[in-house]
Amino acid sequence: MTGAPPLGTGVLAAMYGAVRAMQLYPAENEVVKRSLREVGEQAERILEHEGGLSVWVAGNYMFVNDLQVRLDLHDYAALAAFREVFRGHGVGRMEADPKTGSEDWHAFLSAIATDPAPGQPPLEALQADLASRGVTHISVGPPSPMFQGSEGEQSLDAARRTYARSVKVARDMMEGLVLGKAIGARRAERAVLAVVDQVLQDPATMLGMLTLRDFDDHSYVHSVNVAILSVALGDYLGFNREQLFELGFAALFHDIGKVLIPQAVLNKMGWLNDEEWRLVSQHPDFGLLMLFNVEGFEDLPYRAMLAVYEHHMKPDLSGYPRVIRRRRQGLFARIIALTEAYDAAISNYSKQFLPCSPDEAIRQLREAESGAYDKVLIRAFVNMMGIFPVATLVILDTGEMGVVVAPNPNPKALNRPLVRIIASPDGERVGEGPIRDLTERDPETGGYRRSIARSTDPGRYGINVADHVA
Numbered sequence: 313m314t315g316a317p318p319l320g321t322g323v324l325a326a327m328y329g330a331v332r333a334m335q336l337y338p339a340e341n342e343v344v345k346r347s348l349r350e351v352g353e354q355a356e357r358i359l360e361h362e363g364g365l366s367v368w369v370a371g372n373y374m375f376v377n378d379l380q381v382r383l384d385l386h387d388y389a390a391l392a393a394f395r396e397v398f399r400g401h402g403v404g405r406m407e408a409d410p411k412t413g414s415e416d417w418h419a420f421l422s423a424i425a426t427d428p429a430p431g432q433p434p435l436e437a438l439q440a441d442l443a444s445r446g447v448t449h450i451s452v453g454p455p456s457p458m459f460q461g462s463e464g465e466q467s468l469d470a471a472r473r474t475y476a477r478s479v480k481v482a483r484d485m486m487e488g489l490v491l492g493k494a495i496g497a498r499r500a501e502r503a504v505l506a507v508v509d510q511v512l513q514d515p516a517t518m519l520g521m522l523t524l525r526d527f528d529d530h531s532y533v534h535s536v537n538v539a540i541l542s543v544a545l546g547d548y549l550g551f552n553r554e555q556l557f558e559l560g561f562a563a564l565f566h567d568i569g570k571v572l573i574p575q576a577v578l579n580k581m582g583w584l585n586d587e588e589w590r591l592v593s594q595h596p597d598f599g600l601l602m603l604f605n606v607e608g609f610e611d612l613p614y615r616a617m618l619a620v621y622e623h624h625m626k627p628d629l630s631g632y633p634r635v636i637r638r639r640r641q642g643l644f645a646r647i648i649a650l651t652e653a654y655d656a657a658i659s660n661y662s663k664q665f666l667p668c669s670p671d672e673a674i675r676q677l678r679e680a681e682s683g684a685y686d687k688v689l690i691r692a693f694v695n696m697m698g699i700f701p702v703a704t705l706v707i708l709d710t711g712e713m714g715v716v717v718a719p720n721p722n723p724k725a726l727n728r729p730l731v732r733i734i735a736s737p738d739g740e741r742v743g744e745g746p747i748r749d750l751t752e753r754d755p756e757t758g759g760y761r762r763s764i765a766r767s768t769d770p771g772r773y774g775i776n777v778a779d780h781v782a
Contacts (some may be wrong), residue, residue, distance in 0.1 A: 321381050323355055339418075348601055354413065392516075392717075402438070518540055520778070563648050570600045593632045600620055628745065657672070671704050715732050
């Protein structure tokens with residue numbers, strides 16, 4: 313399903329901006345006034361064009377006038393936080409008629425900017441509050457029974473199916489190559505396009521799939537993870553769908569040449585000797601030659617093939633294969649080198665190193681020696697993932713424990729992601745707890761309500777982060 317037009321995203325973002333402003337500043341503050349004007353302008357465009365404005369919360373999605381608003385990595389944090397505001401008040405739908413004016417919006421947004429009072433069902437309390445404020449042109453109601461939980465579960469199931477199918481395709485094709493079978497382009501195309509479409513539709517959920525560890529062969533899982541990360545970064549950089557397909561294809565098969573290397577060498581614990589390293593360093597050459605034998609393409613995927621050959625060259629050309637003439641490592645190859653390094657760091661794919669936390673992997677990339685990775689791409693990757701990427705288990709300064717579910721879209725707040733609370737300060741598990749925006753401030757002190765004290769190892773607490781993001 314395609315996303316809503318920009319008006320849908322704009323009105324939700326404006327409404328959440330006004331709610332945040334009201335939580336931080338008094339009503340007469342210019343920031344509050346400006347944010348309310350923005351809501352009025354955004355809503356008026358929709359009201360004039362469509363004669364009404366309805367907002368529905370359906371699982372992990374929001375709909376504006378029956379059109380799904382795509383929560384991509386650029387605005388996921390703000391819109392997901394606004395979704396939680398609705399849920400906190402028990403609101404599944406909001407409807408505004410054409411006569412809705414600035415006073416109605418002010419009263420409605422002021423009401424939902426306030427935490428529900430204890431002792432009364434939150435939706436009933438909100439409805440009573442709106443009535444006391446004289447709001448007659450905006451109404452709120454409960455979630456539709458046909459929507460409750462279904463959309464989010466369907467999206468999650470779709471992401472899991474896409475992930476599992478991609479792992480199977482990678483396994484079948486690479487194992488087939490060992491047996492001398494040719495690569496069939498059509499099946500590979502379908503698998504890559506499924507990954508591209510799933511990332512475009514719901515990137516945050518697809519990135520959560522990187523936490524799954526239910527597959528036996530980590531090399532195939534690594535290939536799929538690199539494809540997901542590469543397509544997500546390509547989308548963040550503005551690639552079109554055709555470019556994302558080529559990038560995804562290259563990423564999925566970037567290590568295809570390793571099927572010609574003995575498993576004893578690939579699975580060796582510890583450092584490789586000179587002969588073993590010479591053999592491993594030939595896998596880009598092997599991969600390029602193998603892709604020439606792909607059957608079913610009208611035209612060979614030359615950019616993807618070049619990326620498979622170049623992904624270990626490094627921007628300063630100090631990697632491998634060694635070059636005779638000066639050249640520039642291609643963009644696809646630089647993206648794959650970066651995403652491969654990140655996934656190798658957080659998983660047990662590599663036999664030479666122990667896996668680390670997502671935030672530690674980000675730190676290692678930021679501090680990598682000059683020439684190892686493209687510095688511009690590193691900045692884009694960090695902006696996309698955040699300092700504390702999705703699936704990082706964190707301890708907050710409140711004593712609460714949470715799992716990062718989305719980065720903050722504000723590049724100046726990369727260390728303040730959206731966090732799902734999974735344990736209270738006394739250590740009691742709360743399951744699927746509320747999502748908290750770590751940029752939220754206490755209106756009395758002006759300080760942040762919550763900050764990350766440190767990340768921690770999920771294994772230490774017996775926590776499977778995939779239960780909360782995948």
